[in-house]
Amino acid sequence: MVSxxxxxxxxxxxWTIDRFFLATFVLLMGIGFxxxxxxxxxxxxxxxxxxxxxxxxxxxxxxxxxIVMIGLSFLSPRQVRRTAIIMLAAMIAMMxxxxxxxxxxxxxxxxxSLGPLSLQPSEFMKPAFVVVCAWLFSEHARQPEIxxxxxxxxxxxxxxxxxxxxxxxxxxxxxxxxxxxxxxxxGMPWLWIILLGGLGVGGIVSAYYIFPHVAxxxxxxxxxxxxxxQVDTAREAIIRGNWFGQGPGEGIxxxxxxxxxxxxxxxxxxxxFGIIFCMALVAIFAFIVLRGLNHAYREKNDFNRFAVxxxxxxxGIQSIINVGVNLELMPAKGxxxxxxxxxxxxxxxxxxxxxxxxxxxxxxxxxxxxxxxLFRVSHGIPAE
Numbered sequence: 001m002v003s004x005x006x007x008x009x010x011x012x013x014x015w016t017i018d019r020f021f022l023a024t025f026v027l028l029m030g031i032g033f034x035x036x037x038x039x040x041x042x043x044x045x046x047x048x049x050x051x052x053x054x055x056x057x058x059x060x061x062x063x064x065x066x067i068v069m070i071g072l073s074f075l076s077p078r079q080v081r082r083t084a085i086i087m088l089a090a091m092i093a094m095m096x097x098x099x100x101x102x103x104x105x106x107x108x109x110x111x112x113s114l115g116p117l118s119l120q121p122s123e124f125m126k127p128a129f130v131v132v133c134a135w136l137f138s139e140h141a142r143q144p145e146i147x148x149x150x151x152x153x154x155x156x157x158x159x160x161x162x163x164x165x166x167x168x169x170x171x172x173x174x175x176x177x178x179x180x181x182x183x184x185x186x187g188m189p190w191l192w193i194i195l196l197g198g199l200g201v202g203g204i205v206s207a208y209y210i211f212p213h214v215a216x217x218x219x220x221x222x223x224x225x226x227x228x229x230q231v232d233t234a235r236e237a238i239i240r241g242n243w244f245g246q247g248p249g250e251g252i253x254x255x256x257x258x259x260x261x262x263x264x265x266x267x268x269x270x271x272x273f274g275i276i277f278c279m280a281l282v283a284i285f286a287f288i289v290l291r292g293l294n295h296a297y298r299e300k301n302d303f304n305r306f307a308v309x310x311x312x313x314x315x316g317i318q319s320i321i322n323v324g325v326n327l328e329l330m331p332a333k334g335x336x337x338x339x340x341x342x343x344x345x346x347x348x349x350x351x352x353x354x355x356x357x358x359x360x361x362x363x364x365x366x367x368x369x370x371x372x373x374l375f376r377v378s379h380g381i382p383a384e
Contacts, residue, residue: 013074016362018295024288025069025354028339029347031281032265033058036342039268040261042254054261054342061344065351072355073362077304080359084131087124087352094121095162110166111345122163122171123349126178127356129159130314133179134306137186141302149186152179169207169214170321170333176200177317182310186302221331233257234267234326238275245274261342263334266326282323285338289316295361304360311357315350 040054075083094112098121102109111118133152140148156179163172180196188196207214220228237253240246251271254260260268270278292312299305315338322337324330336346339354 009074013362016364017073017358018291018361018363020291021288021354021358021361022073024284025339025351025358026066028284029062029065032340032347033062035265035269035340036261038248038251038272039254039265040342042256043258043261046258057344058342058347061347065347068348069351069355069358072352073358075355075359077301077307077360080131080307080356081135081303084128084135084356088128088132091121091125091128092158092162094119095125095166099162099165108166108168110168117344120345120349122166122168123345124352125159126171126175126314126349127311127353129155129175130178130182130310130353131307131356133182134310135303137182137306138302141186149183152183164207167211169211170335173204173333174314174318174321174335176203178310178314181313182306185306185309217331221328230258230264231325231328231332234264235328237264237267237271238278238326241271241274243275245270245272245277248272262336263322263332263341264326265341266323266337269340270326281340282319285316285319288312292357292361308357308360311353311360314353 036055036058037052040058041051044051044053072080072083098112099109101112103111103113103118105111110122111120133155136148136152136155138148139146140152156176159175160172163169163175180200183196184193208218209215219225220231233253233256237251237257240253241251246252249272251268253271254268257264257267266278266281269281289312292308296305296309296312299308318335318338321330321333321335322341325332325335336343338350339347
C-alpha cells in the first residue's frame with residue numbers, strides 16, 4: 001500500500017488519481033475479456049481457426065492497453081495537450097496514407113496491415129481530436145481575438161472529410177456528435193447551431209443517396225426487408241437470454257451470429273448472462289459519462305472542462321450506438337462496444353481516451369492552493 005507520507009511520483013499518482021474512474025475502466029476490460037470466452041470461439045471455429053484464437057489475441061492486447069492507460073494518466077494537462085497534437089497530426093497523415101495504400105475490407109480503406117496485426121488510425125485520431133478541439137475552444141474563450149473556434153471548424157472539416165472518404169459513416173456521426181457537444185459547451189452562437197444542424201441533416205440525407213451500403217442499412221432498418229440476418233439473430237439472442245441468461249457457455253444463437261465478438265457482443269452477453277447483466281453494463285457506461293460531466297462542471301480550467309466532457313461523451317455515445325444497433329433502435333453502424341468488443345486498435349485507442357481522462361481529472365493540490373491564494377489576495381483576505 002502506498003503511504004500518504006510518500007512524495008514519489010507513484011505515491012503522488014496514487015493519491016491524486018480518480019480511483020473510481022480507474023476501477024471502472026479496469027472492470028470494463030475484465031468484463032470484455034470474460035465475454036471474449038463466450039463470444040469469440042464460435043467465430044474462430046467457423047473460419048477454421050483454433051477455438052480460443054481471438055481470446056488469446058484479446059488477452060495479448062490487454063497488457064499494452066493497460067500500460068498505455070496508466071502511462072498517460074501520469075501526464076499533466078499541458079503534456080496531454082502536446083501528446084494529443086502530435087498524435088492527431090500523425091493519425092491524420094496515416095488516414096491519408098490508408099486511403100492510398102491501406103487494406104480494403106468490405107469496400108472501406110481504414111486499416112494498415114502490420115503482419116498478423118492491423119492498425120486503424122481513425123480509432124487513435126478520435127481522442128486526440130477531442131483534446132485538440134478542447135484546446136482550440138478554450139483558447140478562444142480565454143482570448144476572443146484568437147480564432148480558436150474557426151480553427152476547430154476547419155479541423156473538423158478535415159477529419160470528417162477523411163472519414164467519409166474511407167468511407168466510415170459511423171465514426172463520422174460519432175465524431176460529429178462529440179464535436180457538436182463540445183462546441184455547444186464552448187458557447188456556440190444560435191446561428192451556428194442552426195447552420196451546423198442543417199448541414200448535419202443534409203450530410204445524412206446525402207450519405208443515403210451517395211453510398212449504397214448506407215441506403216441499404218437504412219432501408220433494412222425502416223422496412224425490415226432484405227438481409228437482416230445479423231440484427232434478427234442478435235434480437236433472438238437477447239430474447240432467449242431473458243432476465244438472467246442461459247448461463248456461461250450455454251448460448252446457442254451466438255454460434256450463428258457472424259460478428260458476435262465485435263459489433264454484437266452485447267447480444268451474446270444478454271443471451272448468456274441476461275438482461276439484468278446488460279442493464280448493469282449500461283449503468284457502468286452511464287457512470288463514466290455522469291462522473292466525467294460532474295468533473296467538467298466543477299472544473300475551473302476551460303481546457304480541462306471541454307476535454308473531459310468530450311472524452312467521456314465519446315465513450316458514452318459510442319456505447320449508445322453499439323447498444324442501439326443490438327436492440328434494433330438504429331441502423332447497423334459497425335461500432336464496437338468500448339473496452340468490451342474484440343479489436344486491438346479499438347481497445348488501445350479507448351485506453352488512450354481513458355488515460356487522458358485520468359490525467360485531466362487528477363486532483364492537483366498545488367493548483368488548488370494557488371487558486372485559494374489568488375482568491376484571498378483578490379478579496380483582501382489575510383493569509384492563513
